[in-house]
Amino acid sequence: MSNSKQVRYVNEQAAQIEQGVAVEQANQENFRLRHGLWAAGGFLFFVLGMAGVVLPILPTTPFILVAAFCFARSSDRLNSWFKGTKVYKMVLEGYMTKRSMTLRAKLIILVPVTVLLAVGFAMMSNVPVGRVIVAIVWVGHIVYFGFVVKTDR
Secondary structure (H helix, E strand, O other), X not given: OOHXXXXXXXXXXXXHHHHHHHHHHHHHHHHHHXXXXXXXXXXXXXXXXXXXXXXXXXXXXXXXXXXXXXXXXHOHHHHHHHHOOHHHHHHOHHHHHHOEEEHHHHHHHHHHHHHHHHHHHHHOXXXXXXXXXXXXXXXXXXXXXXXXXXXXX
């Protein structure tokens, strides 16, 4: 192999290594961005869930569920922090560990959901398809929490 061929070969190898490093750096930046967005979503929904604790018109549980989903995808550290919060323990821990809920926990979920869906149903008086969808969602909630999720006694 001549010197020029060896130099060309070494240059090609170096270019491939540089491309690999660039791709890995881009993947790492993409990874950080993706996990940062999951974390931001987790905090957003956690704050909305906390507002739901204080404001009766805002449901807590759906926001805490979405926050749990986001934190689980963001990082182990944030997921562990979230699972240590009082709100998580109050709203989701029993369901996540035993796949069952107390009657009180079910009512805490169903009463605000029913009120909000009733408001949406009433506001859709001129949208029959919307009313049907809201009614189906409400029945789905009742069936799921009434018959699928076990009740602790």
